[in-house]
Amino acid sequence: MTHHRNGNQPGTSVRRSTMPDFPDLPEATVARLPEYLRALHHLAEAGHETISSEGLAAAAGVNSAKLRKDLSHLGSYGTRGVGYDIELLIEQIQSVLGLTANRAVALVGVGNLGHALAGYAGFGTRGFRIAALLDADTRRVGEEINNIAVRHIDELEAVVAEHAIAIAVIATPVHAAQEVADRLVAAGVTSILNFAPCVLTVPDNVDVRKVDLAIELQILSFHEHRKAASANGRAALEVAPTVTTAKVAAAKLPSAKKATSPATIRAVITP
Amino acid sequence: MTHHRNGNQPGTSVRRSTMPDFPDLPEATVARLPEYLRALHHLAEAGHETISSEGLAAAAGVNSAKLRKDLSHLGSYGTRGVGYDIELLIEQIQSVLGLTANRAVALVGVGNLGHALAGYAGFGTRGFRIAALLDADTRRVGEEINNIAVRHIDELEAVVAEHAIAIAVIATPVHAAQEVADRLVAAGVTSILNFAPCVLTVPDNVDVRKVDLAIELQILSFHEHRKAASANGRAALEVAPTVTTAKVAAAKLPSAKKATSPATIRAVITP
DNA sequence: AACTGTGAAGACGTTCACAGCA
DNA sequence: TGCTGTGAACGTCTTCACAGTT
Numbered sequence: 021m022t023h024h025r026n027g028n029q030p031g032t033s034v035r036r037s038t039m040p041d042f043p044d045l046p047e048a049t050v051a052r053l054p055e056y057l058r059a060l061h062h063l064a065e066a067g068h069e070t071i072s073s074e075g076l077a078a079a080a081g082v083n084s085a086k087l088r089k090d091l092s093h094l095g096s097y098g099t100r101g102v103g104y105d106i107e108l109l110i111e112q113i114q115s116v117l118g119l120t121a122n123r124a125v126a127l128v129g130v131g132n133l134g135h136a137l138a139g140y141a142g143f144g145t146r147g148f149r150i151a152a153l154l155d156a157d158t159r160r161v162g163e164e165i166n167n168i169a170v171r172h173i174d175e176l177e178a179v180v181a182e183h184a185i186a187i188a189v190i191a192t193p194v195h196a197a198q199e200v201a202d203r204l205v206a207a208g209v210t211s212i213l214n215f216a217p218c219v220l221t222v223p224d225n226v227d228v229r230k231v232d233l234a235i236e237l238q239i240l241s242f243h244e245h246r247k248a249a250s251a252n253g254r255a256a257l258e259v260a261p262t263v264t265t266a267k268v269a270a271a272k273l274p275s276a277k278k279a280t281s282p283a284t285i286r287a288v289i290t291p
Numbered sequence: 292m293t294h295h296r297n298g299n300q301p302g303t304s305v306r307r308s309t310m311p312d313f314p315d316l317p318e319a320t321v322a323r324l325p326e327y328l329r330a331l332h333h334l335a336e337a338g339h340e341t342i343s344s345e346g347l348a349a350a351a352g353v354n355s356a357k358l359r360k361d362l363s364h365l366g367s368y369g370t371r372g373v374g375y376d377i378e379l380l381i382e383q384i385q386s387v388l389g390l391t392a393n394r395a396v397a398l399v400g401v402g403n404l405g406h407a408l409a410g411y412a413g414f415g416t417r418g419f420r421i422a423a424l425l426d427a428d429t430r431r432v433g434e435e436i437n438n439i440a441v442r443h444i445d446e447l448e449a450v451v452a453e454h455a456i457a458i459a460v461i462a463t464p465v466h467a468a469q470e471v472a473d474r475l476v477a478a479g480v481t482s483i484l485n486f487a488p489c490v491l492t493v494p495d496n497v498d499v500r501k502v503d504l505a506i507e508l509q510i511l512s513f514h515e516h517r518k519a520a521s522a523n524g525r526a527a528l529e530v531a532p533t534v535t536t537a538k539v540a541a542a543k544l545p546s547a548k549k550a551t552s553p554a555t556i557r558a559v560i561t562p
Numbered sequence: 563a564a565c566t567g568t569g570a571a572g573a574c575g576t577t578c579a580c581a582g583c584a
Numbered sequence: 585t586g587c588t589g590t591g592a593a594c595g596t597c598t599t600c601a602c603a604g605t606t
Contacts, residue, residue, distance in 0.1 A: 045513075050510055050513050051506075051510055053509070053513070054503075054505070054506040054509040054510065055490075055506065057509070058488060058489075058506075059490075079490070080490065081490035116513065116516075117509050117512050117513045117516065118512045118513060118515055118516025118517075118519075119509065119512055123508075123512055123515075125508065132406075132407040132410045132411065133407040133408075133411065135403075135407065136403040136404040136406065136407035137404075137504065139403045140403065140404070140504060142488060142504065142505050143504070143505060143508070146505040146508075146509065147505075147508075147509060147512065148505070148508050148512075186515050187508065187511050187512065187515060189508075210515060210518060211511035211512075211514060211515050212511075213504075213507050213508060213511060217329060217413060218329075219326075219330075219350070219351065219352035225518070227511055227514045227515075229507050229510060229511055231502055231504070231507060232325075233408065233411060233413065233414070233484075233502070234325070234413050234414060234417040234418075234419070235322075235325040235326065235329075236484050236500050236502060237394075237396065237414070237417075237418070237419050237458065237460075237484060238324070238325040238328070238388050238390065238417065238418060239321055239322055239325065239500060240458050240482035240483075240484060240498055240500055241388050241389045241390055241394060241418065241419075241458065241482075242316075242321050242324070242387065242388045242389060243482060243498045244389055244394075244457050244458060244481060244482050244498075245387075245388065245389025246389075247481060247496070248389070
């Protein structure tokens with residue numbers, strides 16, 4: 021969760037807004053709204069005008085109860101017996117997410133990955149505008165990507181002020197990331213999307229989200245490993261008693277619990 | 292959360308492994324183990340041999356109770372009064388994640404982003420090896436990135452078989468993603484990391500994780516929006532009593548809602 | 563009849579606080 | 585003494601199932 025809030029300081033500050041003009045959305049809901057939005061745009065383009073919770077849920081890859089609960093947090097924008105008005109819902113979600121005007125975003129680090137991000141067309145269509153590109157390498161300064169010229173990192177503060185930038189993307193090497201983050205924060209940035217594989221330390225009022233490709237793969241690797249292990253385990257059941265011993269030791273105590281529910285012996289085996 | 296499991300079918304299958312050679316890790320724990328692993332490598336390079344839960348937690352950006360609970364799921368690898376042996380813990384985590392041998396990964400779609408991913412050095416050092424690059428564009432076929440030649444998508448099935456690939460990365464345009472996924476699955480791939488901004492439909496036994504840059508930004512945008520709104524609200528408290536009224540009305544009625552709350556007048560105002 | 567909105571129940575995740583071990 | 589490992593308490597998220605509305 022990837023995606024979750026990033027409470028860097030273990031500090032006690034509870035995150036619920038106290039004086040909001042907007043509902044207190046559960047974080048899990050917030051993380052799904054963008055999916056719904058994408059699905060809604062897709063449906064609108066396909067010519068639909070309304071959609072049932074069932075239909076939208078399918079399009080967004082969640083179940084319908086969850087979807088309805090999520091949307092209910094925004095207010096009542098559905099019609100019983102009919103479904104949701106797609107245009108209306110798009111507007112509501114965009115409004116809650118603060119996507120009404122295109123937000124200016126700064127991208128720091130125009131290397132391999134930064135280059136790709138800068139060239140990504142999806143930003144424009146989804147509420148954002150890359151307003152500035154910054155890099156420490158003077159050889160890259162001046163280069164243009166999508167009509168935006170790369171400027172030197174020394175101009176960071178000026179650039180942030182110039183475009184009133186609140187959100188920045190860090191795509192620098194690890195060793196530069198923390199310093200860049202510090203400067204961004206000092207310049208007034210309050211949200212950071214970090215592609216550098218390291219933990220950023222920032223003040224409490226700054227939000228950080230992180231994307232780490234290797235971590236995603238490692239999580240998948242775990243599941244691969246488990247699939248393989250259980251396929252194996254079944255095959256080896258009577259063959260290798262030593263494994264069983266190891267298992268008991270390894271699992272400490274929490275094992276036993278589910279011992280009787282062979283839930284994961286799933287579709288794989290039973291074709 | 293961001294990372295989470297991707298239960299595509301709402302099906303009843305409970306995910307806990309029953310016949311594992313390994314403990315039943317909570318998904319939230321699995322998602323954090325890679326962070327711990329990175330932090331541990333970092334500490335090892337800095338010359339440390341043991342580390343307390345407090346220290347490791349700080350390095351990984353979590354609190355120490357969570358860290359201890361997470362590690363306790365793997366077994367008892369700490370020493371009371373001392374801490375954790377770094378080398379030992381690295382080995383344990385790698386083993387649980389199935390990172391013992393470098394896993395072969397296929398990358399489909401060598402466009403802007405795919406190119407950057409293919410060139411990302413971090414994979415090699417973190418348990419993976421890009422074993423194959425595939426693209427539908429014949430003009431890109433033959434090009435070499437990091438000594439791997441791009442092959443034509445027609446060879447997908449052959450390539451997957453050739454390298455016994457279980458994990459694949461999709462970095463194609465949206466319109467190609469589902470078909471590529473279908474072919475990967477048919478060829479035997481059981482884990483997919485999807486960079487295309489769309490929902491993939493796959494069988495139950497296949498794991499999908501998704502990375503969507505625009506979604507990450509939209510989540511940050513929400514928090515920006517909220518910060519701005521509450522800053523605003525505070526500033527306007529005695530000045531505009533109408534706001535309060537509007538707020539109450541807003542809760543239920545679709546329209547009018549935001550009429551009175553120009554939330555985007557942000558930090559600019561509050562020095 | 564068809565669908566939303568939602569209380570209530572349950573699963574899951576986090577944090578607390580301390581017993582127990584080195 | 586200093587730290588881990590963990591039950592118990594608490595909080596959050598998901599799912600169920602149905603009352604309520606068009």
